Amino acid sequence: xxxxxxxxxxxxxxxxxxxxxxxxxxxxxxxxxxxxxxxxxxxxxxxxxxxxxxxxxxxxxxxxxxxxxxxxxxxxxxxxxxxxxxxxxxxxxxxxxxxxxxxxxxxxxxxxxxxxxxxxxxxxxxxxxxxxxxxxxxxxxxxxxxxxxxxxxxxxxxxxxxxxxxxxxxxxxxxxxxxxxxxxxxxxxxxxxxxxxxxxxxxxxxxxxxxxxxxxxxxxxxxxxxxxxx
Numbered sequence: 001x002x003x004x005x006x007x008x009x010x011x012x013x014x015x016x017x018x019x020x021x022x023x024x025x026x027x028x029x030x031x032x033x034x035x036x037x038x039x040x041x042x043x044x045x046x047x048x049x050x051x052x053x054x055x056x057x058x059x060x061x062x063x064x065x066x067x068x069x070x071x072x073x074x075x076x077x078x079x080x081x082x083x084x085x086x087x088x089x090x091x092x093x094x095x096x097x098x099x100x101x102x103x104x105x106x107x108x109x110x111x112x113x114x115x116x117x118x119x120x121x122x123x124x125x126x127x128x129x130x131x132x133x134x135x136x137x138x139x140x141x142x143x144x145x146x147x148x149x150x151x152x153x154x155x156x157x158x159x160x161x162x163x164x165x166x167x168x169x170x171x172x173x174x175x176x177x178x179x180x181x182x183x184x185x186x187x188x189x190x191x192x193x194x195x196x197x198x199x200x201x202x203x204x205x206x207x208x209x210x211x212x213x214x215x216x217x218x219x220x221x222x223x224x225x226x227x228x229x230x
Contacts, residue, residue: 023183023208026059028052031200045203049188052205056186061154064178064211065114068171071213072221079221085162086224089119089170091128091137093222094145097172100220112148114171116155118227147172161224168227173219183208 003009030048037044072079078100080093094113101111123138142149159167191202213219 019179019212019214021179021181021210021212023181024210025206025208026056027204027206028055029202029204031195031198031202034199034201037201045190045201048203049205052188052203053186056205056207058154060180060209060211061152064180065152065155065171067211067213068114068173068178068219069169069221069223071216072169072171072219072223076216078217078219079223082222082224083162086164086167086226088126088229089123089222089225090126091145093225094123094137094170094172097170097220097222098145098147101173101218109174109176110148111172111174112150113144114150114152114155114173114175115225116153116157116168116227117151118157119168119170119225120149120151122227122229157227159223164224164226166227167224169221169223170225171219171221173221174215177214177218178211179214180211181209 030052032044032048074081080096080100082089082093097113098111120138123144124136126137127133128135128137138144138149142151155169155171157166157168159165159169161167186205186207189204189206191204195202
């Protein structure tokens, strides 16, 4: 409110849009033989529990990436299409992703890029400006256009478009706007009874989570980047 020196303020209401997430359960049960437990030189029970935790983490990351690829569409105005059959990504394409996010004023905090190792290898040998024999698009500091670039092979490299079936995404965004809800962490149940006739112990794990982008326009992406030169 714009007020005079001693003018009384009036009440105003600020409304926030709703943001609902519902927990979804992920579960797994792994049997361990008692013979393995007594002959192993390592703590197999904890080894299995740690392996389950890593599997859950990979599953959560895979779901997050799939979610991001779902919201990056021409309908949302945050998809940069390279060609009918895809195309080799360029520095101009990388910069254009940043422009898409900035056009909605969502380039806040520490936005970053996300892709896979194939695209990283390609962009390490791609010049910012062709014919200059100069700086590569992907810097030695793992930066793209001055922003942190994260690599994971959970990011797919087999997207199909036109006659191409080995395309990769490049995602840019403000990842603080991607929400992951977790209910109760991961629950581990050690059951030495149900499989006792097989001399096995069952380790069961349950995890409850959900994820959603608070602002879909905080992300932009390419889905048809060719990751190897012909």
